[in-house]
Amino acid sequence: MLLDWLYVAVFAVVGIIMAALPLAVVWLLAPRADYPQKRLTYESGVVPFGQAWAQFNIRYYLFALVFVLFEVEVIYLFPWAVVFREFINRQLGGFVFVEALLFIIILGMGLIYAWRKGALEWV
Amino acid sequence: MNWFLEIIKAVLAALAVFTFLAVVGAMLGVYLERKISGWIQSRLGPKHVGPQGLLQTIADTVKLLQKENIVPSNADAITFNVAPLMAVVAALLAWIIIPFGPAFGRVLVVRDINIGLLFFIGMASLIVIAILLGGWSSNNKYALLGGFRSASQMISYEIPLALAVLVPVMMAGTLSTVGIVEAQRGGWWGIGNWFIFGLPGNRGLIVPGFLAFVVFLTAATAEVNRVPFDLPEADSELVAGYFSEYTGMRFALFQLGEYAEAFAMAALTSVLFLGGWHGPGLPGIVWFFIKMFALVFFLIWVRWTYPRLRLDQLLNLSWKGLVPLGFVLVLVTGWLLV
Numbered sequence: 001m002l003l004d005w006l007y008v009a010v011f012a013v014v015g016i017i018m019a020a021l022p023l024a025v026v027w028l029l030a031p032r033a034d035y036p037q038k039r040l041t042y043e044s045g046v047v048p049f050g051q052a053w054a055q056f057n058i059r060y061y062l063f064a065l066v067f068v069l070f071e072v073e074v075i076y077l078f079p080w081a082v083v084f085r086e087f088i089n090r091q092l093g094g095f096v097f098v099e100a101l102l103f104i105i106i107l108g109m110g111l112i113y114a115w116r117k118g119a120l121e122w123v
Numbered sequence: 124m125n126w127f128l129e130i131i132k133a134v135l136a137a138l139a140v141f142t143f144l145a146v147v148g149a150m151l152g153v154y155l156e157r158k159i160s161g162w163i164q165s166r167l168g169p170k171h172v173g174p175q176g177l178l179q180t181i182a183d184t185v186k187l188l189q190k191e192n193i194v195p196s197n198a199d200a201i202t203f204n205v206a207p208l209m210a211v212v213a214a215l216l217a218w219i220i221i222p223f224g225p226a227f228g229r230v231l232v233v234r235d236i237n238i239g240l241l242f243f244i245g246m247a248s249l250i251v252i253a254i255l256l257g258g259w260s261s262n263n264k265y266a267l268l269g270g271f272r273s274a275s276q277m278i279s280y281e282i283p284l285a286l287a288v289l290v291p292v293m294m295a296g297t298l299s300t301v302g303i304v305e306a307q308r309g310g311w312w313g314i315g316n317w318f319i320f321g322l323p324g325n326r327g328l329i330v331p332g333f334l335a336f337v338v339f340l341t342a343a344t345a346e347v348n349r350v351p352f353d354l355p356e357a358d359s360e361l362v363a364g365y366f367s368e369y370t371g372m373r374f375a376l377f378q379l380g381e382y383a384e385a386f387a388m389a390a391l392t393s394v395l396f397l398g399g400w401h402g403p404g405l406p407g408i409v410w411f412f413i414k415m416f417a418l419v420f421f422l423i424w425v426r427w428t429y430p431r432l433r434l435d436q437l438l439n440l441s442w443k444g445l446v447p448l449g450f451v452l453v454l455v456t457g458w459l460l461v
Binding site: 001003004006007008010011012014015016018019020022023025026027029030031032033036038039040041042043044048051053057060063064066067070071074075077078081082083084085086088093094097100101104108111115120121122 | 194241282296
C-alpha cells in the first residue's frame with residue numbers, strides 16, 4: 001500500500017531527471033546567438049502589441065464552476081460503484097441503487113438549471 | 124521490507140517505462156503518425172532515413188538537440204521551463220497502473236494500485252495544468268488562447284471520461300486495472316467476456332457497455348487534444364497553440380508527453396472495455412500491443428476523417444450530449460445489475 005506511493009514518488013523524481021537530461025544536452029550542444037529581437041514573442045511577424053496577460057472571457061469561469069460541481073459528484077460516485085456489487089450480493093442492491101439515483105437526479109436538476117439559465121451556451 | 128532495494132527496483136522500473144515511452148510512444152508514435160497520414164493521403168511519408176524511414180524520428184531528435192533554447196524576454200521564465208517537464212512526468216505517472224499482460228508467472232505492471240483508475244484520471248488531468256502553465260507563461264496571445272481552450276475543453280471532457288470509467292468499475296467491482304482485466308477473462312474465444320459485450324449471464328449490459336466505450340473513446344480523444352478536438356493547438360488558427368513559443372527540446376518534451384498520454388489512453392481503453400491482454404491464441408502481451416496499436420491507428424485514422432469542431436460545438440457535445448448520456452449509462456448499468 002505505502003509501497004505503491006513510494007513507486008509513484010520515485011517515478012515523479014526519475015521522470016523529472018530524465019526529462020531534464022535532454023535539456024542539459026541542449027545546454028551543452030546548442031548554439032547561442034542571442035539578440036533582443038529573438039526573444040520577442042511571435043505575433044505573426046509584427047512587434048507584439050501589449051501583454052498577453054489580459055482580461056479573459058467570463059464564460060471560462062462559468063464552465064469551471066459547473067465543472068467543479070459535477071467532477072465532485074463523479075468522485076462521490078466512484079466509491080459507490082466499487083462496492084455496488086457487494087451490496088447486490090447482500091440483497092441490498094435495490095436500496096443502494098435508489099440512493100445513487102436520488103443523488104444523480106438532484107444534481108441532474110442542477111445541470112438542467114444551468115442549461116436553462118444559459119450557463120452552458122458559449123455565444 | 125528492504126526499502127533500499129525497493130527504491131532501486133522503482134528507479135529501474137521508472138527508467139524502463141520512460142525508455143518504453145520514448146521509443147514506442149514518441150519515436151514509433153510519431154513515425155506511425157507520419158507514415159499512416161501519408162498512406163491515407165496517397166503519399167509516401169518519411170522513407171529516406173533508415174529502412175522505410177524508421178529512423179526518421181531519431182534524426183529529428185538529434186536535430187532538436189542542437190536547437191537553441193529561446194525563452195521569450197517577457198515570459199514567466201520559471202513556469203515556462205517547468206511546464207514541459209510537468210507534461211512528461213504526468214504522462215509517465217499515468218503508465219504506472221497500465222498492465223501489459225502476464226509474464227514470468229506474474230502480471231507485468233509497475234504497481235497494481237488499488238485506486239488505479241482514479242489515479243489515472245488524476246494524472247490525465249495534470250497534463251491540463253502543464254498545458255495551461257505553458258500557454259499562460261509564454262506571454263503570447265496565441266499560446267494563451269490555446270491554454271484557455273485546452274482548460275475549458277479538458278474540464279468539459281473529464282466528466283464524461285470519469286463517468287464512462289464508472290461503467291466497467293461497476294461491472295467488475297474494483298478500481299484496480301489488473302482486477303478489471305481479470306474480470307474479463309474467459310468466455311467465447313477469450314473475447315466473450317469483454318466488458319464491451321456486457322457480462323456473461325447479463326447480456327443486456329452490452330448496451331451500456333458499448334455506449335460507455337464510445338463515450339470513453341470520444342472523451343479520451345478530447346483529453347489528448349487530438350483531431351477533431353485539437354483546438355488547443357489548432358495550427359490553422361493559433362500557430363501552434365500553447366507551445367507556440369517553445370523551441371527545440373522543450374517542444375519535443377511536450378510532444379513526448381502528448382504521445383505518451385495518447386498511448387496510455389489507448390492502453391486504458393483496451394483494459395477497460397476490450398479485455399486487456401485476453402484474446403484467443405496469441406500470448407497476452409502480444410494481444411495487449413495489438414489492441415493498443417489498433418486504437419492508436421484509430422486515433423490517426425479519425426484525424427484524417429473529421430474536421431476540427433468549433434469551440435461551442437465542442438462544449439455542447441460534452442455538456443449537452445456526453446455528460447447526460449454518461450449519467451444515464453451509470454444508472455442503466457446499475458439498474459441492469461440489480
